[in-house]
Amino acid sequence: MSVIATPGTTRIDDRTRPPGFWGMVILIATEATVFGALLSAYFFVRATSDTWPQGGIRPPDLSRISVFTVVLLASSLPLFWGERAIRKGRVGQLRIALFASFVMGLAFVANQAFEFGSLEFSASDNAYASLFVVITGLHGLHLIVGLIMSIVVQVKASIGWFDAKRHLTVTVFGLYWHFVDVVWIVVFSSLYLSAHVR
Amino acid sequence: MSLLHDRPHAGELDPVWEDRHGLIGFFTTVDHKRVGMRYIYTSFFFFFVAGLLALVMRAQLAKPNGVVVGPDLFNQLFTMHGTTMIFLFNTPVLAGFGNYLLPMMIGARDMAFPRLNAFSYWIFLFAGIFIYISFVVGKAPNGGWFSYVPLTNATYSPGVNLDFWGLGVIFVGISTTAGAVNFIVTAFKMRAPGMAINQLPIFVWSIIGMAFMVVFSVPVLTVAAALLESDRLFGTAFYDPTRGGSALLYQHLFWFWGHPEVYILFLPATGMVSAIIPVFSRRRLEGYFWVASSLIAVAFISFGVWVHHMFATGLPSTAMGVFSAASLVIALPSAIQYFAWIATMWEGKINFEPPMLFALGFMVIFLLGGITGIMVSSMPFDWQATDSYFIVAHLHYVLNGAVVFPIFGALYYWLPKMTGRMLNARLGRWSFWIMFIFFNVSFFPMHVLGLRGMPRRVYTYQSWLGWNWLNMIASVGAAVFGIGTGLTLINVLWSRKHGAIAGDNPWRADTLEWSTTSPPPDYNFAAVPIIASRHPLWDQQPLPLGVSGPELATESLGVTGAEQRQTPITGGLDASPESGMTVPQPSALPIMLAFGIAVFFAGLLVSAQIVLITGAAIGVTGLTRWAWHTEVDRP
Numbered sequence: 157m158s159v160i161a162t163p164g165t166t167r168i169d170d171r172t173r174p175p176g177f178w179g180m181v182i183l184i185a186t187e188a189t190v191f192g193a194l195l196s197a198y199f200f201v202r203a204t205s206d207t208w209p210q211g212g213i214r215p216p217d218l219s220r221i222s223v224f225t226v227v228l229l230a231s232s233l234p235l236f237w238g239e240r241a242i243r244k245g246r247v248g249q250l251r252i253a254l255f256a257s258f259v260m261g262l263a264f265v266a267n268q269a270f271e272f273g274s275l276e277f278s279a280s281d282n283a284y285a286s287l288f289v290v291i292t293g294l295h296g297l298h299l300i301v302g303l304i305m306s307i308v309v310q311v312k313a314s315i316g317w318f319d320a321k322r323h324l325t326v327t328v329f330g331l332y333w334h335f336v337d338v339v340w341i342v343v344f345s346s347l348y349l350s351a352h353v354r
Numbered sequence: 355m356s357l358l359h360d361r362p363h364a365g366e367l368d369p370v371w372e373d374r375h376g377l378i379g380f381f382t383t384v385d386h387k388r389v390g391m392r393y394i395y396t397s398f399f400f401f402f403v404a405g406l407l408a409l410v411m412r413a414q415l416a417k418p419n420g421v422v423v424g425p426d427l428f429n430q431l432f433t434m435h436g437t438t439m440i441f442l443f444n445t446p447v448l449a450g451f452g453n454y455l456l457p458m459m460i461g462a463r464d465m466a467f468p469r470l471n472a473f474s475y476w477i478f479l480f481a482g483i484f485i486y487i488s489f490v491v492g493k494a495p496n497g498g499w500f501s502y503v504p505l506t507n508a509t510y511s512p513g514v515n516l517d518f519w520g521l522g523v524i525f526v527g528i529s530t531t532a533g534a535v536n537f538i539v540t541a542f543k544m545r546a547p548g549m550a551i552n553q554l555p556i557f558v559w560s561i562i563g564m565a566f567m568v569v570f571s572v573p574v575l576t577v578a579a580a581l582l583e584s585d586r587l588f589g590t591a592f593y594d595p596t597r598g599g600s601a602l603l604y605q606h607l608f609w610f611w612g613h614p615e616v617y618i619l620f621l622p623a624t625g626m627v628s629a630i631i632p633v634f635s636r637r638r639l640e641g642y643f644w645v646a647s648s649l650i651a652v653a654f655i656s657f658g659v660w661v662h663h664m665f666a667t668g669l670p671s672t673a674m675g676v677f678s679a680a681s682l683v684i685a686l687p688s689a690i691q692y693f694a695w696i697a698t699m700w701e702g703k704i705n706f707e708p709p710m711l712f713a714l715g716f717m718v719i720f721l722l723g724g725i726t727g728i729m730v731s732s733m734p735f736d737w738q739a740t741d742s743y744f745i746v747a748h749l750h751y752v753l754n755g756a757v758v759f760p761i762f763g764a765l766y767y768w769l770p771k772m773t774g775r776m777l778n779a780r781l782g783r784w785s786f787w788i789m790f791i792f793f794n795v796s797f798f799p800m801h802v803l804g805l806r807g808m809p810r811r812v813y814t815y816q817s818w819l820g821w822n823w824l825n826m827i828a829s830v831g832a833a834v835f836g837i838g839t840g841l842t843l844i845n846v847l848w849s850r851k852h853g854a855i856a857g858d859n860p861w862r863a864d865t866l867e868w869s870t871t872s873p874p875p876d877y878n879f880a881a882v883p884i885i886a887s888r889h890p891l892w893d894q895q896p897l898p899l900g901v902s903g904p905e906l907a908t909e910s911l912g913v914t915g916a917e918q919r920q921t922p923i924t925g926g927l928d929a930s931p932e933s934g935m936t937v938p939q940p941s942a943l944p945i946m947l948a949f950g951i952a953v954f955f956a957g958l959l960v961s962a963q964i965v966l967i968t969g970a971a972i973g974v975t976g977l978t979r980w981a982w983h984t985e986v987d988r989p
Contacts, residue, residue: 172923172925172932175466175539175540175544175923178538178539179466179536179539182539182569186531186569186573187573189569189570190573190574193577193578197577197592200603201603210598279588280588282597283592283597284598285591286585286590286599290581290590305981308978308982312982
């Protein structure tokens with residue numbers, strides 16, 4: 157029986173959500189809690205601090221990062237398009253979509269790496285610097301994990317694992333990718349935008 | 355196993371569900387029952403180790419100016435005792451019972467994510483070994499189990515001691531979190547058809563409440579400890595006020611986890627009591643709706659009480675008033691459960707077997723721990739009692755009395771299901787009475803010691819302080835209490851060979867785990883039962899069994915589904931069949947990934963990049979292979 161040889165096989169009924177979907181949802185809840193705790197720490201330290209940012213550091217520059225924020229948020233769009241395509245069985249369209257979002261995510265990570273290299277302060281200077289580096293760094297790490305996941309999904313797509321009925325991997329990966337994008341909205345608002353508010 | 359032959363097709367199922375043989379089978383199993391029992395055995399090992407640490411401390415404190423251990427070793431002892439009991443005994447032993455019992459109670463053939471389940475156990479084991487290596491190298495953590503900064507920063511606690519703690523709790527948190535994800539999805543998606551949300555056993559409700567608390571609190575502990583380690587290892591300034599950081603931030607983050615954690619331990623313990631009391635009163639649990647609601651209410655309110663650990667830190671009094679009020683309110687749902695148990699027993703016919711004795715002992719001790727809890731939730735009293743032995747007494751009444759006693763009760767109650775052999779009831783009664791009496795002999799005097807001014811965590815005291823005989827009583831009590839727990843250990847070992855054969859349902863209980871053989875077959879249920887009651891084994895005789903139909907939704911219900919290693923997936927409030935899931939084959943990926951993570955943490959500990967990179971490489975490889983082998987979609 158071929159069924160026995162394929163562990164984890166979940167027959168998907170279009171109207172219901174399989175365990176894998178809910179597993180990712182709850183995993184995302186724990187990740188959101190991590191970011192929630194870190195951003196709470198950010199605002200806690202800020203509330204007890206006379207100046208912000210501390211130690212004469214200038215608030216982060218908004219020009220470049222705004223462009224790349226748009227790039228990152230926009231990377232969810234091809235994924236939506238791809239998820240819709242695979243529901244109709246269009247694997248080619250899915251592959252294009254996955255690749256497009258991958259490139260956009262990679263561009264964002266590359267920019268973050270560049271900005272890390274050109275920071276005018278180091279993480280050990282003061283609490284503001286520590287918070288900035290660790291929170292943006294953790295987000296970058298999540299995106300790197302997303303990129304590795306994307307590679308696995310792209311390989312699976314290119315060797316024909318997905319069709320109109322079987323594409324839970326795409327859905328679950330999409331959940332994670334969208335989460336990393338949405339978290340960036342909150343991180344960007346807190347660390348970049350709000351630092352300019354006196 | 356002779357009983358099995360009465361059941362349809364059972365002989366043909368064994369090869370489909372069997373683990374691989376020998377050592378490979380040991381390391382690759384994903385069976386929730388084997389994983390659950392490993393959790394229980396491993397955490398009990400840590401329980402006895404941490405108990406011995408406590409006895410050494412009591413020996414030191416039995417007389418004034420004791421010379422059994424020095425101050426530095428004493429610091430290591432109380433830190434490791436607390437850390438072990440919280441992280442390596444209480445949390446994982448309840449996860450173990452949950453792992454074993456949750457799928458059995460809801461009529462599933464395994465957890466929703468069996469390989470993740472195995473992974474959780476290996477992480478727990480490796481984290482336990484990681485933390486205990488500190489003792490072997492003579493550098494155990496010594497900053498107390500909550501490791502407050504600034505005491506624990508790199509300036510005041512140089513050396514690797516605190517790194518074992520900081521990295522260890524992050525490490526073991528991975529296990530707890532992964533387990534919680536598994537529990538939630540299993541409880542909501544794997545129930546036997548017809549097991550509506552208002553027919554879940556109360557123990558399952560308690561596991562759901564516990565898992566949701568874990569999901570929203572353990573990540574915060576991870577952040578607290580990660581920032582601490584970042585300060586220690588990489589020189590960041592999160593908790594350093596001289597560089598704009600905040601020491602109080604650590605306390606907020608730690609207790610945002612720390613107080614829900616108390617209920618993470620307490621909730622499943624009450625779930626066990628709610629399972630035991632009705633069976634030994636021969637009566638349905640009174641107020642099912644109220645008890646289930648109370649569990650969920652506790653899970654919510656537990657997130658609003660953390661500041662009561664920080665009453666002495668000088669926060670604004672309005673804020674503290676709110677948290678003080680919440681701390682008083684959280685007693686209400688617990689009281690509702692308490693009255694439900696009393697009402698259940700009131701008109702019941704009570705059967706004083708060891709599980710019931712432990713449940714009753716729990717009720718007495720929990721009452722006392724609850725009363726002192728209300729006392730310390732009021733600020734003026736807390737300011738007097740904080741950091742004194744009164745707190746030590748209170749926390750042992752709730753964590754030792756109100757959690758360990760139900761766990762021992764659960765052991766007497768469910769071990770016959772797991773091993774197929776009964777524990778000795780007479781030895782169990784001896785164990786209970788010794789534990790119950792000497793628990794109070796040991797911990798009750800600590801209330802008085804605290805009110806007489808004895809601070810916690812002192813390694814010795816002067817003879818003229820008026821603490822001498824109370825300390826001696828507490829030490830003697832602790833030693834005899836230890837003997838009482840040892841009797842149960844002997845009982846467990848003895849029962850493996852000499853215990854009476856248990857049979858399917860020795861307690862004539864009501865929930866589904868008792869409908870299958872003891873020990874259960876690898877597949878739990880050849881055909882999945884169809885549920886129409888909260889007490890299926892009391893109300894539904896004979897138990898209706900699922901038959902595999904031709905459609906996707908019903909194929910996995912019957913023996914045909916079991917032959918294909920399938921377990922049903924259901925959904926909605928009343929668990930209507932949706933589809934089936936093939937339970938994964940045994941796999942080496944869980945232990946491989948856990949090993950990679952262990953190497954990574956070891957690399958952080960010794961600050962060796964090569965070790966770090968090796969660990970990360972093993973981890974990423976394992977994760978990628980895992981993602982690859984998650985063959986949910988393979989055509």
